[in-house]
Amino acid sequence: MLRFNKWSLTPFHLLTLLLTLTLTLWLLNVCFNLPTWLLLVPIALIQFLSFLFFHTIKEKGNIAVVYYCGYALVIFLLFKWFNSMAITSLTYTQWLGSFMMVPQPVFAYFLSSTLMLSSMFIALIYYFVIIHFRPMVLILISALPATICIRMGRPTVSSYLFIFMGILLLLYMYYCSYEAEELPYTVLPCTKSYWSTMSLLLLCIFLTCSLLLIPGSNLSNPIHTLLRTQVTNHLQPNYTTSTLPKESTATSAPTALSDTPIFEVRATKPVYFRTRGWDYYEKNAWHVKREALSLGYQLPKSEMNQKLEQKSLVLLNVIERLEKNGLLQDMPELTHLLEAPISPITYYAAYVTTLNYSHYMYLNPPGLISISNPFSPLDLYLNALEICFANDKTRPYPNEGYVISYMDTFPASNSREMLLIESLDPSTYNQLINFLLDRVWEQHNLQQAQEDEYFLKKCSDEMETATLHFLDIPNSITKRTYDLAQKITASSTSTYEKALAIQNYFYNGEFTYDLNSPVTPLDKDAIEYFLFESKRGTCVQFASAMTMLCRAAGIPTRYMEGYVCEEYDASKGCYIIKQKHAHAFPEVYLPGYGWRIFEPTIPATENEKSPLSLILLLITCLMFLFILYFLSKVLSEQLWRLWIVRQEPKIALEAIYSRLLKRLKKNGYVIEVSMTPINISHILLEQGIDLTWLTEHYCKVHYGHCSCDKTVVLQALQLYKFLYHVHP
Secondary structure, eight states, X not given: OOOOOSSOOOHHHHHHHHHHHHHHHHHHHHHHOOOHHHHHHXXXXXXXXXXXXXXXXXXXXXXXXXXXXXXXXXXXXXXXXHHHTOOSSSOHHHHHHHTTTSOOOOHXXXXXXXXXXXXXXXXHHHIIIIISOOHHHHHHHHHHHHHHHHHTTOOSSOHHHHHHHHHHHHHHHHHHHHHHHOOOTTOOOOOHHHHHHHHHHHHHHHHHHHHHHOGGGSXXXXXXXXXXXXXXXXXXXXXXXXXXXXXXXXXOOOOOOOOOEEEEEEOSSOEEEEEEEEOEEETTEEEOOOGGGGOEEESSOOHHHHHHHTHHHHHHHHHHHHHHTTOOTTOHHHHGGGGSOOOOOEEEEEEEEEOSOOOSEEOBOTTEEEEEOSSSOOOEEEETTOOEEEOGGGSOOTTOEEEEEEEEOOOOTTSHHHHHHHTOOHHHHHHHHHHHHHHGGGSSOHHHHHHHHHHHHHHHHHHHHHHHHSOXXXXXXXXXXXXXXXXXXXXXXXXXXXXXXXXXXXXXXXXXXXXXXXXXXXXSOHHHHIIIIIOEEOHHHHHHHHHHHHHHTTXXXXXXXXXXXXXXXXXXXXXXXXXXXXXXXXXXXXXXXXXXXXXXXOOOOTTOOOHHHHHHHHHHHHHHHHHHHHHHHHHHHHHHHHHHTTSOHHHHHHHHHHHHHHHHHHTTOOOOTTSOHHHHHHHHHHTTOOOHHHHHHHHHHHTSOOOOOHHHHHHHHHHHHHHHHHOO
């Protein structure tokens, strides 16, 4: 047992407190996503007072157990008291079990959890550091938050991990200093070999953490700039996005993928999330050409904006009202649509949790209605490029959650809405809108006629905006791209059929999804190089190519970036969005419907692995093997010492002497088989190592067949430990 002055606080004590504080903050952050600075003062106070209490009762023998039971009872009563103050219908167990699914900010439960974890960890750490120093047990204790990280799909390697390991190494160094030289804990061993070993281990830990934490080393997005524009965007609190990067590269290049989770999404089905769009392509990159597109309107969406999301249904409702009023007798092609069944609109909610990932834009699914935060109100805006943003004070911080309400408005096949969409192109759509505008005022209900007219004009304005802003084609796109678009859509009539034909063109077997696609030559256009030469690329090339082909066919289309939420983790009951799920896709404006996501990117083959991913995997394995080797050496030494003290004194003394000579010989001391123990003792003494006492007892036992007691063995073991640390 380590003995300290009753009230003195040495660096060893302070390191113990820091170790406990780090572990507690780590676990609370993992479990509850709480900002650590809010908890630092109360946790430090609880653990410091508990430490002083344990330090006071440590020397009281068996009565200390009674004191500790009293301490545990007080903590339990405080825990129950805090829970009784909670203003919620959930019990503490229910709240704890459902926290990640339906988070509720119950302050009393947070406080009781902090109290319980703080007191539990200070008791464990105090016992396994001050009473019985057991570094392996401490490492096992640290596995608790690490295991929870893995369970929740969060990065296991974090700042908490290597801070914890760094403090633990310092504690171990102080402990070794005490064992080896019996010096106070304010002194560290100064041997060159000891410090080199510790430095190497620290270097390995920090190198491993650096490899796994540097965002640029293993970003997932198939095009580096796609993630760059999503991670490093900075907004001003003026509700515009004029300060965002204006470019997203469309050139091809080898790309690395990463499995690092960045979002958890609790939703009922897979969903596409948009983060931003682009309107203009030039010089092998997508740009924001029109600043007006960056101006946003406030969420939640107004009733009219929601009706525009349900455009096909509302249009058919107008047609149905006109038909009932006898105003469509000369339009059988419209009344025929009403014979088909209605496709119901489904409403959904998704709960998004960010995982150690700061984002200036909120995830935005098609059909978005609103975004809310269970903890605080949000002041959000959505613009024509589908960027959902807030001011700096309300952006989604790491480990924060928000709820998305949205609707799925795309109709089922053979429904009246789908039949309408499949029959329209820009020309027929404008004719339909103008025809309905002429007839709505013939209704008997003037208020309804006014609402219908306002809606129809909004539909016309939206179509005009899409045509104005999302049909631009640069001069670098040659006639062969126009010819290809006309060839693909030659047999199609409606806008939907044309877009579907262009999407299916990429699935004809000529194109390949390839993370190691060739770099676009400097003198070539990236889209045309992909379409006509390489035919290998990632989602960026596929989405860019379809966007340009659709525009060449006269279809308003915008290039979008976001994430695909489709990887479901059954153990967590939620979808996991990883860095590699960052995605690019085109959105086509369909007359009578609005913006619709299409997916031209063909699936990747299973054998496509990123070289960088393989290198990182190899480095991780080597690091793991090194740490395993280091731990096995430490463990084997500890097991040998446990074995030696349980042997007969004679056998133990001979084993200690033999092992010590082997270690000294390994460190370069001249020890030959022909030398007698006395000769070896004299030679070592000349080199500063005094084995006279041990040699005398060894000769008596080995040659004189004398007996020895346990005390001699323990003293010999202490000498061995000293030389072990001085000459490792």
